[in-house]
Amino acid sequence: MMQTHLLLPESDVNAVQIAAGLIKQGEVVGMPTETVYGLAANALDGRAVAKIFHAKGRPQDNPLIVHIADATQLNTLCPAVPPQAARLAEAFWPGPLTLIVPKAACIPEEVCCGLDTVGVRLPAHPLARALIRAAGVPLAAPSANLSGRPSTTTAAHVLRDMDGRIAAVLDGGPCGVGVESTVVTLAQDRPRLLRPGGVTLEQLQGVLGTVELDRALYEKIGDEARVSAPGMKYRHYAPKAPVTVVRGQPQAAAAYIKAHAAPGDGVLCFDEYRDCFSACVVACFGAQADLAAQARAVFDCLRAFDDTAVRQIWAQCPPNDGLGLAVANRIQKAAGFRTVDV
Template structure:
């Protein structure tokens, strides 16, 4: 029997009274509520200022709970769930009839994952219902990877930020849907495409549908600081053009040899996992400094570099 901390007990009682709390996951902090409570789910949308057309991810404690949420599991979904759960992958599958329309934006599919964080897994085991949890940030802004990011956004709006420290992976889950029985990546994320393909073979990628976004994480402007942000392959060159501005640099591994207002290096050793885990915290930091422009360096476009570049591109729109 696991010992449940006071904080987890408090979160469980808040959730049982149709209210919401912020929860830690290994990707980003989420704003969580009981999927079967209309009051809680509406509160998630209103707190985030999130449009109702944008469906939520359902969080369950174990792969064994998947049949409660979805009505059909393709073989490759089973393989993926067994390989990567608990972990940073969300599957979009045909929903069970009882999953409320508010969760799925009236789609006949539902997004679901088993998060890999001991605090939230203990909470999910403790309560009697799955949790819907979008990232705990106002719609369109930078996702939170530390409890203080959530407090900065929502201190007065929610009763509890369940503290689980800094998020290990630091970037949202990779979202995988299905066309027939074939997997399709809807959103790049903390699980690299190459790692997924090692389990199920080549997968299609469909992350740019702007007219009817399958995953509105694909909306063009998203994950955005309030400071103007640009993305470049050549920091030296671009910085020249802004010599009269207060510049914040977000570099991959090397410091720019020049005086600017602020510089953050994502990984001195060029490690893409480390870069991903630091990305949002770096953007939060730069956004709170007194600068005119953030100039970010594009990362190598493989592994998690692809996911980081995706977020940086959306931050610049």
């Protein structure tokens, strides 16, 4: 079994270089970003990328996102950058935005899963960009969790899922955003939001005007569908216990959960309702108006339920405004879109 090393840049000035050396050897390294931790490998080496799929247990038709250290690198990965992609990159890079663009011939099939497009992102986390520069290649990096499980926002989370499966984890501290990047495709007739994230729909509309919404944001799509971005098709972000989302005004949702939850059930709720479920295992993910706190905490809370004996989980859910669209999407994906509207 492979030994997974924890690399601590705060105490080891060579940590980034060690991680980069492992990537140059074709290995996979846990990498911090501002969104969630990723499993990073040389995006131009199909054999290295295949190790990501093996470590995660990831379906082979679920494409990866390529991370770059400088916006100019987009030109090497895309033969003709769409003007709208250039405008979004100028507005939001470095940051939590992935652009789906036509791919260059240098992108191996293992990254794009047979598609003629590739997702590209310039992360804001300084360690991520330092690692990409030190490795000398763009890095393919999906979230650093076992496939289908809640994403990882700390190095400890990565080790819990990946110990013995990857070469090392570069510890960059807790992730600042907490949900994966926004994904927009510019490879169709109109810009389309495929996954909400740290760059909001409203911000995208401020740059592009009209942005279409993919149906995968609101419903489970069929197993036969081909998808151009991660997080669209398969069950994602799910703890071991099944989740039911209760949507509506927070007070009404809390009342519904209180009336229907059995003793010992798990409840994911806003801070204001912490004391409403005395017979349940409660995890609070932020005040109902603090969407940024909810984004940072939602995966931590879902993971925490796996350390309990809960047999089912009830979840409050923010409205689909601003960052709330991303938080609500992750909770509903965790539930497999099992929802109750009150």
